[in-house]
Amino acid sequence: MAEHQIENLDAQLLKRKLRVTESPCDVTAYVGQRELKAFCSNDYLGLANHPDLINALTEGAMRYGVGSGASHLISGHSIAHELLEKKLAECERKHIPNARALFFSTGYLANVNAITGLARLAESSDVSIYSAKLNHASIIDGVRLASAQTKATVTLFDHQNLHSLLESLKQDTHSLKLIVVDGVFSMDGDLAPVKQLLELAEQYDALLMVDDAHGFGVLGEQGHGILEKCDVHSERIIYMGTLGKAAGVSGAFLCASTPFIEWLIQKGRPYIYSTATPPAIAHTLLHSIELIEGDEGKRRRQQLNQLIQIWQTEMSFSKWLKVESPTAIQPVILGSNANALAAAKLLDEAGYWIPAIRPPTVPVGSSRLRITFSANHSENDVRELIKTLKRIEQTVEREHQA
Numbered sequence: 186m187a188e189h190q191i192e193n194l195d196a197q198l199l200k201r202k203l204r205v206t207e208s209p210c211d212v213t214a215y216v217g218q219r220e221l222k223a224f225c226s227n228d229y230l231g232l233a234n235h236p237d238l239i240n241a242l243t244e245g246a247m248r249y250g251v252g253s254g255a256s257h258l259i260s261g262h263s264i265a266h267e268l269l270e271k272k273l274a275e276c277e278r279k280h281i282p283n284a285r286a287l288f289f290s291t292g293y294l295a296n297v298n299a300i301t302g303l304a305r306l307a308e309s310s311d312v313s314i315y316s317a318k319l320n321h322a323s324i325i326d327g328v329r330l331a332s333a334q335t336k337a338t339v340t341l342f343d344h345q346n347l348h349s350l351l352e353s354l355k356q357d358t359h360s361l362k363l364i365v366v367d368g369v370f371s372m373d374g375d376l377a378p379v380k381q382l383l384e385l386a387e388q389y390d391a392l393l394m395v396d397d398a399h400g401f402g403v404l405g406e407q408g409h410g411i412l413e414k415c416d417v418h419s420e421r422i423i424y425m426g427t428l429g430k431a432a433g434v435s436g437a438f439l440c441a442s443t444p445f446i447e448w449l450i451q452k453g454r455p456y457i458y459s460t461a462t463p464p465a466i467a468h469t470l471l472h473s474i475e476l477i478e479g480d481e482g483k484r485r486r487q488q489l490n491q492l493i494q495i496w497q498t499e500m501s502f503s504k505w506l507k508v509e510s511p512t513a514i515q516p517v518i519l520g521s522n523a524n525a526l527a528a529a530k531l532l533d534e535a536g537y538w539i540p541a542i543r544p545p546t547v548p549v550g551s552s553r554l555r556i557t558f559s560a561n562h563s564e565n566d567v568r569e570l571i572k573t574l575k576r577i578e579q580t581v582e583r584e585h586q587a
């Protein structure tokens with residue numbers, strides 16, 4: 186049965202393949218003993234292989250060992266976790282009054298924890314969740330689980346046009362309303378209109394949860410993410426930031442006003458029933474946040490923005506659809522699975538690692554190359570990639586027409 190299903194996937198050009206990297210995460214990758222230039226990781230600041238963080242992890246392991254041994258509420262919550270959570274709460278305190286943070290092993294778990302936990306703040310059936318149509322799979326799964334557990338009403342909305350959201354909110358009589366949105370859309374790179382969403386949340390007494398997986402570390406003067414960039418401030422905000430992307434390590438955090446976090450500690454099943462991340466990781470992350478906030482973080486964000494600008498000006502020749510994205514995520518939409526796979530293969534032959542992204546990660550008919558930049562790329566790296574894409578575009582178009 187499984188074999189048959191996999192054959193079906195293959196026939197639709199939807200089968201995915203694992204590739205094994207033989208080198209640390211960086212802009213140069215060794216895959217199958219070939220050297221490739223990688224434009225596909227989420228290591229936007231180029232910290233995943235940073236010597237200071239490698240040292241911090243070694244020091245953390247010497248100090249705390251390699252495992253936490255239990256969930257946070259049993260005996261796994263170390264001083265390293267506590268210090269990290271205090272630091273992360275400080276990062277968002279200007280935007281969330283009375284902020285407290287909670288550290289998770291992944292963003293996926295943090296999202297599921299927040300959405301299912303918050304949905305339990307009201308009586309069953311008295312919850313309404315509004316989720317942006319292009320939200321990440323972990324939000325979709327969190328919403329599905331919350332809806333199964335609490336019979337919450339779920340409404341999808343278009344994040345670039347808030348009219349339908351407004352109309353639904355006007356008529357909503359549920360006692361708990363939760364709006365959930367990606368801060369930076371993971372496959373498109375565009376930003377959610379957080380300020381307008383917050384205005385709606387305030388007007389209609391809703392909570393606003395922002396998943397800033399791709400914003401924390403890169404957006405805002407200090408890298409504190411989309412709340413800093415949009416200069417918003419409210420105790421209605423539930424913030425999720427990941428720490429395995431721009432922060433270069435692993436994990437995620439929720440940050441919200443203290444009573445919400447206290448509630449999620451009491452009722453968030455993924456938090457309660459899962460072993461705490463090794464404290465050495467939390468220790469490493471403390472150093473990563475220092476780098477992000479300091480001069481080096483600023484320099485790295487400047488470099489990233491410079492690369493984004495080069496891309497935006499020099500890719501204007503392309504007929505392939507590009508989304509207006511101000512971030513390090515720059516999709517090139519080719520439409521069919523066949524075209525996206527053909528482009529990824531030609532790029533691979535030219536020495537680049539940029540996989541084709543296909544449904545269900547993106548909507549049917551919008552298969553794409555998801556190109557991402559890192560502060561470790563040089564301007565020349567980006568210019569060379571653009572030249573290669575120009576050549577490849579002509580080949581793919583020719584073959585498509587033939």
Ligand SMILES: Cc1ncc(COP(=O)(O)O)c(C=O)c1O
Pocket residue numbers: 290291292293294296321323367369371396398399427428429436437
């Ligand atoms: C928008 C968004 N949210 C959440 C996650 C999950 O984060 P993690 O990889 O830490 O599980 C991702 C991962 O790619 C993401 O893109």
